[in-house]
Amino acid sequence: MQVDTLIVGGGIAGLSTAWNLGQLGGERVLVLERESAFGTHASAQNASILKELGEDSLTSELERRSARFLRNPPAGFADGPLVEECGLYLIADASSEEAFDDVLSRADGVLHEILTASQVRERLGFYRRPVTRAAFFPRDGRVQVPRLLAAFAEGAREKGVHLQTNAEVSGLLREDGVVRGATLTDGTEIRAKTTVLASGAWAGALAEKVGSRLRFRPTRRHLLVSAPTATVDPGGSILWHIDGRFYVRPERGGWLACAGDQTDVDPDRLELDPAEPRRISSVAAEAVTGFPSGPPQDRWCGLRTFSSDGSFVIGADPDLPGLFWVAGLGGAGIGCGPELGRTAARLLLGRAVDEPWVRDLSPGRFLAATPRS
Ligand SMILES: Cc1cc2nc3c(=O)[nH]c(=O)nc-3n(C[C@H](O)[C@H](O)[C@H](O)COP(=O)(O)OP(=O)(O)OC[C@H]3O[C@@H](n4cnc5c(N)ncnc54)[C@H](O)[C@@H]3O)c2cc1C
Structure with missing residues (x-):
C-alpha cells in the first residue's frame, strides 16, 4: 500500500494532525493506531x-491559539x-x-483578575497553605477530551483520511538513508x-531503531479522585499552584488531585x-x-x-528524510494539541509558516549538539 502521509499513533497528536491535514486538502493520509x-x-x-498561561512563552502561545479553537470550533465540528x-x-x-510574576508578565490579552489578600481569604478559604499571590482566569477550564478526539477522528474521515x-507498527522502513x-x-x-x-511515549524507540538521534523521556504521573464530599462545589474552579506540585479540581462529586510526581518509566x-x-x-x-480521608x-x-x-518536537527530522515528528507533548498536550496539529499539518503540506516560534519546535534544534555515532 502507498500513501502520501502515514501517521503512527491515534492520540491527540496524531488525530489533530490528521484532522488539520484533511482540512487543508492533504491527500492519501492514513492514521494507524495499535489499540x-x-x-x-x-x-x-x-x-x-x-x-491559557503556560510555564513558558511558547506553551502560552500554543495554549492561547488552541483555546481559541476549542472555544469556537468550526460549525458542526463536535x-x-x-x-x-x-x-x-x-x-x-x-x-x-518570582515564577508567578514571570507567568503573569505574559498575561496581556488573557482575561484575568489579580486577587487581593482579602479576596484570597474569601474565595480560597478552603486552601490551608499560605498564598502570597493569586490570580483568577475565568475562561480556563476543563476540556471535554473524548468529545474532542471523536470530533477530530470523524472530521478527518469526512475529508477522506x-x-x-x-494496526501496530513494528518498525520503520529505511532505505538509502530515507524513511x-x-x-x-x-x-x-x-x-x-x-x-x-x-x-507518544513510544515515538523515540521506533525512530532510534532506524538511527534517529532524538531522545525522549517517558515519565509517569498519578492522579486520584477523592470520595464524593459536600465540601466540593461541582461547578467550582481549578486551583493550581504555580510550582506545579499541586492542583485540584472538582470531579464526580469529589476532588481530582495531583501532587506533581514524575518518575522515568518504560512505557510498556x-x-x-x-x-x-x-x-x-x-x-x-x-x-x-x-x-475526604477515606479511600479514593x-x-x-x-x-x-x-x-x-x-x-x-514538531517538524521534519534533519537526519532522516521522510520522517516527521509530532512528539514530546509532555504535560500540556491537551491544551496545546489543536495548535500543534495545525502547525504540523501546515509544515507537512509545505505551507508558509511565518510564526517565529515554529523554529523553537523544530527537531533540528537538538542535533547541532549531538554527535553522530
Ligand atoms: C496524569 C497526567 C495529567 C495530564 N494533565 C494534562 C492537562 O491537564 N492538560 C494538558 O494539556 N495535558 C495534560 N497531560 C498531558 C497530555 O495528556 C499529553 O501531552 C497528550 O495526551 C499526549 O498525546 P499523544 O498523542 O502525544 O500521546 P498518546 O495519547 O499516548 O498517543 C500515542 C498513541 O500512539 C499509539 N502507538 C504507540 N506506538 C504505536 C505503534 N507502534 N503503532 C501504532 N500505534 C502506536 C498509542 O497506542 C497511543 O494511542 C497530562 C498527562 C498525564 C499523564
Whole structure:
C-alpha cells in the first residue's frame, strides 16, 4: 500500500494532525493506531485542564491559539461544547512569587483578575497553605477530551483520511538513508512519502531503531479522585499552584488531585505505585479543608513524555528524510494539541509558516549538539 502521509499513533497528536491535514486538502493520509480505539493512552489519562498561561512563552502561545479553537470550533465540528469554562485560580507562596510574576508578565490579552489578600481569604478559604499571590482566569477550564478526539477522528474521515485501529507498527522502513514508510506486526508494508511519528511515549524507540538521534523521556504521573464530599462545589474552579506540585479540581462529586510526581518509566511497564495515591491524599488533606480521608473513588497513572529540552518536537527530522515528528507533548498536550496539529499539518503540506516560534519546535534544534555515532 502507498500513501502520501502515514501517521503512527491515534492520540491527540496524531488525530489533530490528521484532522488539520484533511482540512487543508492533504491527500492519501492514513492514521494507524495499535489499540482497538483511539486516545486510550496519555490522551485518556490526563487531568483535561486548559490553562491559557503556560510555564513558558511558547506553551502560552500554543495554549492561547488552541483555546481559541476549542472555544469556537468550526460549525458542526463536535456534538457539544469542547471546554467547560469553570475558571482557574493560579496561586503562589513566598518561595514561588518570582515564577508567578514571570507567568503573569505574559498575561496581556488573557482575561484575568489579580486577587487581593482579602479576596484570597474569601474565595480560597478552603486552601490551608499560605498564598502570597493569586490570580483568577475565568475562561480556563476543563476540556471535554473524548468529545474532542471523536470530533477530530470523524472530521478527518469526512475529508477522506483513513483511520485504522488494531494496526501496530513494528518498525520503520529505511532505505538509502530515507524513511519510506512502516511495517506492521502482521507483516503488512505501508510505503509513504512522509511518516509522522505521533506515537507518544513510544515515538523515540521506533525512530532510534532506524538511527534517529532524538531522545525522549517517558515519565509517569498519578492522579486520584477523592470520595464524593459536600465540601466540593461541582461547578467550582481549578486551583493550581504555580510550582506545579499541586492542583485540584472538582470531579464526580469529589476532588481530582495531583501532587506533581514524575518518575522515568518504560512505557510498556506502566504500573500504578500504590504509595503515590496515599501521598496525594495526604498532601491534599493537609492543603484542602474537608478533603475526604477515606479511600479514593478512582486513581490512576499516565504517561507524560518529554524531549531532551522538555519542549514539543514538531517538524521534519534533519537526519532522516521522510520522517516527521509530532512528539514530546509532555504535560500540556491537551491544551496545546489543536495548535500543534495545525502547525504540523501546515509544515507537512509545505505551507508558509511565518510564526517565529515554529523554529523553537523544530527537531533540528537538538542535533547541532549531538554527535553522530
Ligand atoms: C496524569 C497526567 C495529567 C495530564 N494533565 C494534562 C492537562 O491537564 N492538560 C494538558 O494539556 N495535558 C495534560 N497531560 C498531558 C497530555 O495528556 C499529553 O501531552 C497528550 O495526551 C499526549 O498525546 P499523544 O498523542 O502525544 O500521546 P498518546 O495519547 O499516548 O498517543 C500515542 C498513541 O500512539 C499509539 N502507538 C504507540 N506506538 C504505536 C505503534 N507502534 N503503532 C501504532 N500505534 C502506536 C498509542 O497506542 C497511543 O494511542 C497530562 C498527562 C498525564 C499523564
